Amino acid sequence: MDIIIRKSIKEDPSPLKKLSGMGFDEKYESSLPPELVREQTIARVTGVRKNLFLVNDGHEERSAAIVGKFHHQAPGTLLFPATGDWVVLDNGRIAYVLPRKNALSRGASGRQGKKDSTAVENQVIAANLDWVFIVCGLDRDFNIRRIERYLTLVYNCGCTPVVILTKSDLHDSPEPFVRQVEAVSFGVPVHPVSAVERTGIQALAAYLAPGKTVALLGSSGAGKSTLVNFFAGKEIQATREVSQHVGKGVHTTTTRDLIRLPGGRLLIDNPGIREIAFWDVGGTAGSAFPEIDAWAGSCRFSDCTHTGEPGCRVRQACLNGELEQERLDSYLKQMRELDYLAQRKHKSADRVEKERWKSVSRKQKQMKKYGKPGR
Ligand SMILES: Nc1nc2c(ncn2[C@@H]2O[C@H](COP(=O)(O)OP(=O)(O)OP(=O)(O)O)[C@@H](O)[C@H]2O)c(=O)[nH]1
Ligand SMILES: [Mg+2]
Ligand SMILES: [Zn+2]
Structure with missing residues (x-):
């Protein structure tokens, strides 16, 4: 049964009630463009397949294609559906992606360096998340x-x-x-768990509240799907056989799926990440290195790069033993990568501008030749 969103949405909250089981709330509702507040179906993307998306409207899961406009738009002009997105369906096809609360994305792997415009396109891992579990095994993975x-x-x-x-x-x-981990994560909760001994896992239940969405991120074999199965109380996700455990490069989970657990708790299991490529979202490495950021405020030069300038408080911290050299190296490396991404973004913006002018001059030439445009 379709969920009908009418102008009278406020008087009849029942359709949205079903969606709240999928994590929908008033914020998403208020972001609905007025032209879409008519007979439409809202659903959440629960999986992405080759040419299809799985969507759940709180009542049932089904597959949905996207409407034609997604295929014809230039990259970056339209939000393309990703797991966790809220979408508006039109005759069963995805017609619109609602603005995201947030999106976990990374540079598209394998595409970097290619000259086409998709080279800088980011890859959305999951959207609209309340928590991201960074899952790391206390084995070789650590x-x-x-x-x-x-x-x-x-x-x-x-x-x-x-x-x-x-x-x-x-x-x-x-x-x-x-x-x-606590020494580098500054206030981020750190939970040791064992799926084998079933210890520590109950502490994670606090994050898995009804209507909250948690995405699991980490290398292959870290134990993400094992955690999902634990919370589900049954084997819903395949996990790697112990005998294959040493096999490198094998991803047991291959799709990004939003899994609805009893009680409306929502988990997104992901394939293991081999390489953590950043994507330029105007970020810095500062949030993950707050102590370095604080010392940087006392460097003599406000644009100090902490790579050898005089009066550098950050390097001083290293010399004093307040800061580990490896952590500073890690910070500097991340900053270099993020700077590079920001520059690349600028360059691509220049290219976009050039292309725009090329097309304007082409049109002008056409106009001269044929008199009027559009003939
Ligand atoms: N000893 C021990 N092994 C575990 C634990 N959790 C998971 N494992 C094992 O680790 C292996 C990998 O677990 P998965 O849950 O498949 O790992 P994953 O992160 O989902 O891997 P991908 O789907 O490839 O990304 C399996 O053999 C699990 O049995 C744990 O708490 N203790
Ligand atoms: Mg898995
Ligand atoms: Zn400095």
């Missing part, structure tokens, strides 16, 4: 520098991170790892 990169990625996407350290059963005590 890497503090990688956690720093995840934190920058999540902050720059406007999302709220939580660090989950899985496989705590592999150690007598996970506490030293927790301390290490």
